[in-house]
Amino acid sequence: MSGLFSNVFLTALLFGAVTAAIPLLLAGLGEQMSEKAGVLNIGIEGMMISGAYLGFVGAYYSGSFGVGFLTGALGGIAVAALMALLCVRIGLNQIVIGIALTLGLEGLTALLHHFQFSRSYPRLPAVPITEIPLLADIPILGPALFKHHLIVYFSVAMVLVMIWVYRRSQLGLNLQAAGDKPAALDVAGIDVIRTRTIAVLFTGTMAGLGGAFLANVGAGLFIPFITNGAGFLGIVLAMLARGRPVWVLVGALIFGMCLSLTTAAQVAGINVPTDVIQMLPFLAVMVMLVLFGRRASLPAALGIPYERGAR
């Protein structure tokens, strides 16, 4: 037990936390934009699993992680385009379509995986790492936070981008209006459907990237149903963050820490069944909800399809 809190251990713990947090961060940031624009994107789990599968396939056959992330994002976008068509343009029920897309993509990816790889689960090589000069030399923190794949820095940078979009850009205002009072946005001459479609497609991109990260970096392989609720955690993070990108990051890191701690506990020989470990992040959410739940406010028009001229 003496080695439990050694420097190496702490570094591994933090590194694991970051790795576990990134897919949740990407999913949460993506979902946040959909929710802001008034679309409750329950299909995000399906977008993630699609991104995970195509991301893995892309990286596996090309041998390049960059290509993997690209195909992963495209996998997410493809599902998002379907969701945008059905729920935003046609205005079908978002919960029905969201659940259907999640079920369908979970099934489809498992099916494709079966016919492609049968029962084998090929692994990807180790992820190429980009060190940030100087910062990476800080003891403990350096190797944990500043020795990651580029996509990790990209994800964190997206938090800043999103803050700028929501606070300073026209698009941010449009999104907000599309979620709170779509009719007003329409009257102002801006296409609500288009605004919401942009939001859903963005969600798909981020969810696809998150899924690809989960498979390619987090696990190094694809197994059916690998996302295992990560998309739903993204929904929760987005709801708790109340439209603030920074809080998605904070929430994702807390979650990531939870996941990393439990893995570390196993490595350290503390014997807990995996089911107990799987409960921890959800338990953390429930505790957060009990403590801060009252503050989770949502856009007024969330979940309601916009139909021009409707009462």
Add this chain to the structure above:
Amino acid sequence: MSQDAAPVRALDASAGQAGGREPLRRIVITLGPILVSLVLAGGVLLAVGVDPIAYYGFVLDRGLLSPLGLQQTLTRMAPLLFIAAGLIVAFRAGMWNLGGDGQFLLAAVTAAASAPLLVQTLPSWLALLVACLFSAFVAMIWSLVPALLRAYQGVNEIITTLMMSFLGVSFANVLVKLVFLDPATTVPQTRTLPVADRLPRLFETTVTSGLLFGLATIVIVHLVMTRTAFGLKLRIVGANPRAAIHAGLNVPLLTVAVFAISAGLIGLGAAVDIVGIQGNVRADWNPAYGFAIIPVVFLARMNGFAAIGFVFLLSVLWIGGESAARRLGVPQSFTLVLVAIVLITLALAEYLDHRFNQARRA
């Protein structure tokens, strides 16, 4: 859902049920999309190199036409009907109980843990009744946190029920592996209820009598929701919570009641599945019925009778799909794809029908 989001859908649902449509059109807009989805899903099968005709032949043969298969289909309906009934109560009251799976599994473990012990001391029928009540109670307890949070803190129940569902599924596994483990077996599972003590079968078939309880339950739930004062109160809460407060309804209390009834019915469904069909709970067993039934209830427009039809359809696909998957080497996950395509095309057909009606009226 935000408080303003609920009314549109809840009212919409009751309006659809009130407007009497000729049954023929109803059948066309149900069967048409199903045929379309079979063709689409057939394309998926072709793409992975499986003969769709052979696949559907097995599905039909096993799910609907062979006596044994039909009996399995009807048996599968029993727990699903309870779940649908539970969801109808919640959705009509504008509360999105998406946590059915956690409630279901915890209740199932409760039934599996209690029934084999109870039958040793009590007469069989009483033991099963008590086990069912235990199960319903446990499911209710599990729904209490989201219910209280929604009722008194205004916390969105979509997240809380989803989270409690993930927690419940894992917790049920922990219980099976650590607490209620049957010492007599090497595989982690609960004690098994002897076949003789399970719910009786119907007549000379293998169909569980749970089917009758399920049918009765969903019809009663439908009538309570549409024909009684209590049902009206719940629908008002669903249609417009603020108006409900002004009408003098105790909305927080009704909210807790809705969650309790909804989860209780889902728990009963789990108990019926265990004491009638499964007999025990194996570790990592999660049929994920709840999640698949949610869209079904929506498509049935929260109408109990329509839900019976959709549950039957889902069961045919499920049972037939399981068998066809085994025989043709297609993984079980194809059934998920088929179900998803059916859901989407049904929703689309509903929309097109609605559009067509509007155009004709205009």
